[in-house]
Amino acid sequence: MDSNILVIAAGMHSSIQDLGRKGYRSFGVPISGTMDKYSAILANKLLNNEEGLPVMEITIKGPKLFFEDETLFVITGANMSPKLNDVPIHVNSVYAVKTGDVLSFGDLVYGSRAYIGVRGGFITEKVYDSFSYYPGITKAEKISKGDRLQIASYSTELQIPLSKIKTDKNHFNTQKIEVTKGPGYHYLSKKQKEYVFSKKFEIDELNNRMGYQLKNNIPNAKKNEIITSAVIPGTVQLTPSGKLIILMRDCQTTGGYYRILQLTDLAINQLAQKKTGDSFKFVMESSYTFLNRLVGKWRD
Amino acid sequence: METFKLVYKPLGSIALLIEWPQEINTSILWNISLFREEIHIQLPDRVLETVPAYCSLTVFFDTKKIKYSSVVKRIKEIYKSLPNEKEMVSNIWKIPVCYDIDFGIDLKELCKEKKLSQEKFIDLHSKSLYDVYFIGFLPGFLYLGGLNSKLSQKRKAKPRLKIEKGAVGIAGDQTGIYPRESPGGWNIIGNSPINFFDVEKDPPCFAKSGDKVQFIPIDREQYYQISEQVEKGTYKIEFESYG
Numbered sequence: 325m326d327s328n329i330l331v332i333a334a335g336m337h338s339s340i341q342d343l344g345r346k347g348y349r350s351f352g353v354p355i356s357g358t359m360d361k362y363s364a365i366l367a368n369k370l371l372n373n374e375e376g377l378p379v380m381e382i383t384i385k386g387p388k389l390f391f392e393d394e395t396l397f398v399i400t401g402a403n404m405s406p407k408l409n410d411v412p413i414h415v416n417s418v419y420a421v422k423t424g425d426v427l428s429f430g431d432l433v434y435g436s437r438a439y440i441g442v443r444g445g446f447i448t449e450k451v452y453d454s455f456s457y458y459p460g461i462t463k464a465e466k467i468s469k470g471d472r473l474q475i476a477s478y479s480t481e482l483q484i485p486l487s488k489i490k491t492d493k494n495h496f497n498t499q500k501i502e503v504t505k506g507p508g509y510h511y512l513s514k515k516q517k518e519y520v521f522s523k524k525f526e527i528d529e530l531n532n533r534m535g536y537q538l539k540n541n542i543p544n545a546k547k548n549e550i551i552t553s554a555v556i557p558g559t560v561q562l563t564p565s566g567k568l569i570i571l572m573r574d575c576q577t578t579g580g581y582y583r584i585l586q587l588t589d590l591a592i593n594q595l596a597q598k599k600t601g602d603s604f605k606f607v608m609e610s611s612y613t614f615l616n617r618l619v620g621k622w623r624d
Numbered sequence: 625m626e627t628f629k630l631v632y633k634p635l636g637s638i639a640l641l642i643e644w645p646q647e648i649n650t651s652i653l654w655n656i657s658l659f660r661e662e663i664h665i666q667l668p669d670r671v672l673e674t675v676p677a678y679c680s681l682t683v684f685f686d687t688k689k690i691k692y693s694s695v696v697k698r699i700k701e702i703y704k705s706l707p708n709e710k711e712m713v714s715n716i717w718k719i720p721v722c723y724d725i726d727f728g729i730d731l732k733e734l735c736k737e738k739k740l741s742q743e744k745f746i747d748l749h750s751k752s753l754y755d756v757y758f759i760g761f762l763p764g765f766l767y768l769g770g771l772n773s774k775l776s777q778k779r780k781a782k783p784r785l786k787i788e789k790g791a792v793g794i795a796g797d798q799t800g801i802y803p804r805e806s807p808g809g810w811n812i813i814g815n816s817p818i819n820f821f822d823v824e825k826d827p828p829c830f831a832k833s834g835d836k837v838q839f840i841p842i843d844r845e846q847y848y849q850i851s852e853q854v855e856k857g858t859y860k861i862e863f864e865s866y867g
Binding site: 349 | 674
């Protein structure tokens with residue numbers, strides 16, 4: 325027997341995401357995956373799941389979900405005032421639910437994207453080895469009212485992990501977005517570099533899973549473009565109009581704008597928790613964290 | 625084969641960007657295709673995937689197994705020992721296109737501006753053999769080179785919110801086919817009934833960089849016949865192999 329969650333209301337933009345679809349970029353298929361990987365992996369860890377299992381990503385205004393079957397769930401990332409059967413509950417805490425329980429959300433307290441993890445993960449359509457929703461790749465583009473989402477069956481004999489943690493608020497509130505030089509960094513003039521690293525940047529309303537446009541205008545932007553070349557999540561593009569676009573997880577695989585900066589993976593996760601009107605400053609990744617990253621990440 | 629002076633740069637912490645001289649031509653295309661194939665043959669477990677573009681190749685490596693400087697070293701060695709000539713099998717794909725003005729919504733205006741009859745315009749567009757440089761922008765969108773300069777036309781000042789799946793367009797010196805419905809600013813001159821991206825298949829695209837494409841003009845009746853065959857899964861795209 326399948327276990328399911330019925331969607332009573334979809335929220336602003338909800339989708340199933342995992343760690344992304346790799347190996348198909350050369351066919352023009354974006355990586356996709358959870359916008360804030362850190363919070364999504366945390367959800368799975370709290371449930372004793374494998375860290376890459378599919379979770380539900382919800383944005384600013386959460387959905388209303390009806391549990392048709394028993395499971396354990398946890399909410400990580402943004403705090404959208406979650407309620408279980410109309411009673412307020414905590415984020416980053418694992419709860420057991422039974423048939424008929426209803427999860428809903430209220431006001432946004434902090435952050436922008438939250439993750440609902442269930443024990444064993446969601447089981448939706450898998451395309452090219454990933455569950456991540458993406459238009460034209462998965463049949464579903466986003467979660468809609470009336471969807472019945474399959475989840476892993478849960479046996480009550482399993483011990484409930486009594487996991488509950490506090491997360492660092494800096495992840496949601498940081499005013500610093502860490503970057504490295506992009507391949508087109510040297511096209512910036514000295515004055516433009518000064519502008520980029522001294523001014524506060526504000527997030528435009530044009531922001532979604534594909535990218536975040538920033539409101540500021542970089543002075544004296546070059547009118548020409550580059551010959552189309554690869555881009556990745558976190559690439560900061562300078563458009564001929566002087567606007568910056570920070571590409572996010574659903575970004576195209578190639579682009580024709582100058583790639584002036586590149587967000588670190590941590591910075592992408594932090595930016596994913598920001599919304600229209602929020603502001604921040606770019607900071608160059610310190611050599612200390614750079615070295616740490618190099619040493620920590622590889623073994624040969 | 626001509627060896628180019630390449631520039632190696634990191635793209636984030638996960639990829640190596642290799643740049644050729646910044647121009648669009650087929651000798652660079654061949655060199656990238658050959659290099660790309662050798663990289664996958666020689667570093668199968670270190671390299672996760674590669675993304676070719678007009679004059680760049682981006683190599684995504686496994687950061688758990690190899691560090692950036694080692695990737696650069698290994699890949700430079702591969703380029704040095706790249707065989708001068710290697711037979712690479714490529715295909716010429718015959719792409720049916722209906723240039724009827726119901727599909728080619730910008731065709732009339734374009735012909736007027738270029739002072740060409742519709743017949744001449746279609747003839748110029750379908751006689752060329754186009755090079756597939758790479759796939760990007762949308763899943764299955766082929767970047768093609770080789771548009772007759774008489775047909776070159778800048779993007780529309782105001783992009784359309786919706787361009788139909790299969791729409792064949794012109795933007796600057798490029799021509800291309802929208803593999804699915806999308807907003808876009810290209811000048812639309814026709815429509816192809818075939819699928820450029822099939823999620824049921826692996827690999828999902830029939831064409832690859834280094835292949836060639838030719839457009840075969842069809843009428844409305846043929847268009848709907850082919851559409852039906854595509855839907856049933858019985859349509860076979862015609863192609864010739866060369867190399």
